[in-house]
Amino acid sequence: MKKYYSISDVAARTGISAYTLRYYDKEGLLGFVKRSESGKRLFTKEDFEPLYTITVLKRSGMPIRKIRDFMNLYLLGNETIHNRYVMFEEQRRSLIQQIRELEEMLKIVDYKCWYFQEAEKRNDINYYKKLPAEEVDPRIVEFNKIVEDFREGSSETEL
Amino acid sequence: MKKYYSISDVAARTGISAYTLRYYDKEGLLGFVKRSESGKRLFTKEDFEPLYTITVLKRSGMPIRKIRDFMNLYLLGNETIHNRYVMFEEQRRSLIQQIRELEEMLKIVDYKCWYFQEAEKRNDINYYKKLPAEEVDPRIVEFNKIVEDFREGSSETEL
DNA sequence: ATAGATGTTAGAGTATACTCGAAGTCAAGA
DNA sequence: TCTTGACTTCGAGTATACTCTAACATCTAT
Numbered sequence: 152m153k154k155y156y157s158i159s160d161v162a163a164r165t166g167i168s169a170y171t172l173r174y175y176d177k178e179g180l181l182g183f184v185k186r187s188e189s190g191k192r193l194f195t196k197e198d199f200e201p202l203y204t205i206t207v208l209k210r211s212g213m214p215i216r217k218i219r220d221f222m223n224l225y226l227l228g229n230e231t232i233h234n235r236y237v238m239f240e241e242q243r244r245s246l247i248q249q250i251r252e253l254e255e256m257l258k259i260v261d262y263k264c265w266y267f268q269e270a271e272k273r274n275d276i277n278y279y280k281k282l283p284a285e286e287v288d289p290r291i292v293e294f295n296k297i298v299e300d301f302r303e304g305s306s307e308t309e310l
Numbered sequence: 311m312k313k314y315y316s317i318s319d320v321a322a323r324t325g326i327s328a329y330t331l332r333y334y335d336k337e338g339l340l341g342f343v344k345r346s347e348s349g350k351r352l353f354t355k356e357d358f359e360p361l362y363t364i365t366v367l368k369r370s371g372m373p374i375r376k377i378r379d380f381m382n383l384y385l386l387g388n389e390t391i392h393n394r395y396v397m398f399e400e401q402r403r404s405l406i407q408q409i410r411e412l413e414e415m416l417k418i419v420d421y422k423c424w425y426f427q428e429a430e431k432r433n434d435i436n437y438y439k440k441l442p443a444e445e446v447d448p449r450i451v452e453f454n455k456i457v458e459d460f461r462e463g464s465s466e467t468e469l
Numbered sequence: 470a471t472a473g474a475t476g477t478t479a480g481a482g483t484a485t486a487c488t489c490g491a492a493g494t495c496a497a498g499a
Numbered sequence: 500t501c502t503t504g505a506c507t508t509c510g511a512g513t514a515t516a517c518t519c520t521a522a523c524a525t526c527t528a529t
Binding site: 202259264 | 358402458
């Protein structure tokens with residue numbers, strides 16, 4: 152006798168709503184889930200590993216269609232180990248790039264937080280414009296260069 | 311005589327399409343952009359700073375509605391410096407949380423890449439199950455614990 | 470046996486962020 | 500003057516990922 156988990160049980164345990172689980176099934180992500188004679192989904196203990204993998208891929212920013220492609224490879228077993236490895240390697244690179252991007256944004260947001268505090272002290276959002284050039288904080292100069300590059304369309308020099 | 315930039319010029323320089331710029335305007339993000347008598351948008355040199363801020367907030371994951379709220383504060387000038395500071399501080403915390411989340415995902419994806427390579431060597435995605443417990447790599451044991459926690463619905467213990 | 474909880478499907482609705490098409494306006498050069 | 504090209508608005512269309520409703524089926528406990 153095998154224990155099965157109902158869709159609402161899985162929903163409660165995983166935090167994925169039953170609606171979303173059905174949607175994932177409809178989109179071809181849950182091909183591994185068995186059904187009862189009457190058509191009800193029967194989740195097993197083992198199904199939680201692919202379910203967890205789905206959440207990891209989703210939280211990594213992978214779109215549903217690509218997760219579906221991965222799950223289709225999963226269903227084919229050992230023949231697709233290499234393909235699945237390649238997909239994870241690609242996702243690894245994507246994650247590193249996403250982290251880099253957010254870290255770059257964090258630097259700018261950190262600067263902005265500092266700048267707003269300086270501006271608040273003086274109650275003037277453009278206080279530095281009234282200062283002699285040598286008294287302007289280098290952080291402000293650097294930021295203004297970034298904005299200038301943005302205006303010059305420097306993003307074209309990427310490739 | 312002041313130089314103005316047309317919408318297509320701004321689009322070419324910033325990489326934001328003219329369609330998107332008009333959409334942002336419609337959503338209330340570009341309240342700072344002047345118009346000609348005939349209604350054409352006249353972007354100035356100074357407009358590139360708020361435009362850049364919009365891209366930073368967007369790349370930081372801020373939804374358009376919230377960027378609109380920020381830009382409305384921007385239009386009000388010095389009276390809203392503190393409010394804008396608070397919004398950036400919040401965005402700073404959000405970014406740190408997003409980075410943490412992606413770093414957590416990266417750890418798991420790194421593990422998966424390693425595991426798929428081990429499985430590929432043996433052409434068996436479940437090779438470790440046939441091993442005596444003491445020969446199973448601790449990384450596998452650790453991962454299986456995470457999946458088990460997921461099955462137990464451990465996310466409920468967050469708060 | 471029947472009520473109520475839980476499950477099923479198909480399909481509609483929501484939210485977000487664009488992306489585009491149509492019809493019309495306007496300024497500048499041949 | 501006229502044509503061309505860039506601009507305008509409005510509204511429709513697209514893509515993604517849910518989220519929910521309706522109608523019906525099934526299972527369980529009294």
